[in-house]
Amino acid sequence: MLYIVITVLVLCLLLFTYMLFLAFQTNVKEHSLCVKEIPKGEQFHIFFISDIHRRKIKDELIHSIIGKVDVVVIGGDLTEKGVPLNRTEFNLKQLKKLGPVFYVYGNNDREVGESNLLSLFESLDIHILNNSSVVLSNLNPSLRLVGINDGFVGKVNIAEAFEDVKEEDILIFVTHAPAFFHAAQKISNPRLMLAGHLHGGQIRIGPLGIYEKGSFRLKENKAELISNGFGTTGVPLRLGAKPECHIITLKGCK
Template sequence: MNYLILLFIIFIVLLFLYMLALAFQVNVKKHSIIIKEMKDGEQFHVFFISDIHRRKIPEKLINSLQGRVDIVVIGGDLTEKGVPIERTKANIRQLSKLGIVYYVYGNNDREIGEKQLNSMLNEYDVHILNNTSTGIINGQSIIRLVGINDGFNGRVKIYDAFQNVSKDDIIIFVSHAPAFFNNAKKIICPHLLLAGHLHGGQIRFGPFGIYENGTFRQKENSAELISNGFGTTGFPLRLGAKSECHIITLFGKVDENN
């Protein structure tokens, strides 16, 4: 009996260490989508990272992405209560090495104080998408990045966010929570929708978890990405829902007749 108890304790310890290791993995997932409104041969590369929380972004990851992305999008929960300010600053500084950074609020971010958070973001010229949009010239196309406030601690004004969107724009919609995807699609169908928040359930047993695992769902001329996120909330443990960040490439279909 004592032998079985010992085996059980060893199993629990090993499982805990395995889950801890999974929580600190670095997995860069690559996705691509053909956009018919983009010119032949045009490409646009988005690095999307959400739910960083307490994690420190490794310099090795940043070095591996240098020159490979056009913009960085932070999908909320950059930080939370109890995270050292210098760690959050260091993460922003690391991401800003890759290019212009855009950000939407997450439900935990304001725990450190909105004024303090905005000050850090402004220090590194991070563009806050708070029920607003911004246009990015990419070759002959206009990429319109649309972002909304966090629906848990802020007021979402989704119609305001889409106010300056043109039907000719390539539209990327960013929300911390995917619950707002359908609201966005009622206004105009974005070409790419990005969100995190759910952590893939963080701990899953096969197909079972609090939330569904992260997904990249591609449809004709559009795609939806719900990320498992880079960090964790609560205990730094994962199982069956790998930590992840993403490179999404939008490109025009090459005319094979030329």
């Protein structure tokens, strides 16, 4: 009996250690989307990261992708209650090494004080997409990023977010929660939609999890990316839903 108890405890400890190890992995997933409106041979690269929470972005990640992307998009939950502001500042400075940084609020971000975040964003020239849009590239002014406020704490206004959109724009829509994908599609035609929030369920037993596992789904000439996220919330453990960040390449083609 004692042997069985010890064996179970050892197995539980090993599982806990493995889940802790998985939670702090760095996995960069690469995706591509063919966009006929972009001249053939041209490419535009987006680095997408969401749900950083308490994690620290290491130099190894930045050095592995520096020079490979044109812009950075943060899909919310950059931070949460209890995270020192200097860690958030460090992470933003790391991401700025890759290119211009664009950000939408997540449901946990305002826990550290919105005024603190706004001061930080202003000092680092972080572009906040709060029911608004912005042209992503001077070389291709039809590339437009549209972002909305967090729907859990802030006020979402889809119509306001898309009001500057032109018919010829190649639209990239970013929201913290993928539940807003449908609302965006009802009033516009995003070519690429980005979200996080669900953490892929964070802990999964085989195919079973609280939420659906993250995915990149191509639908004709469109794509939807729901990320497992980079960090964790609650317990720093993962199983069956590895942490991830993404490089999405928009390719010109016919």
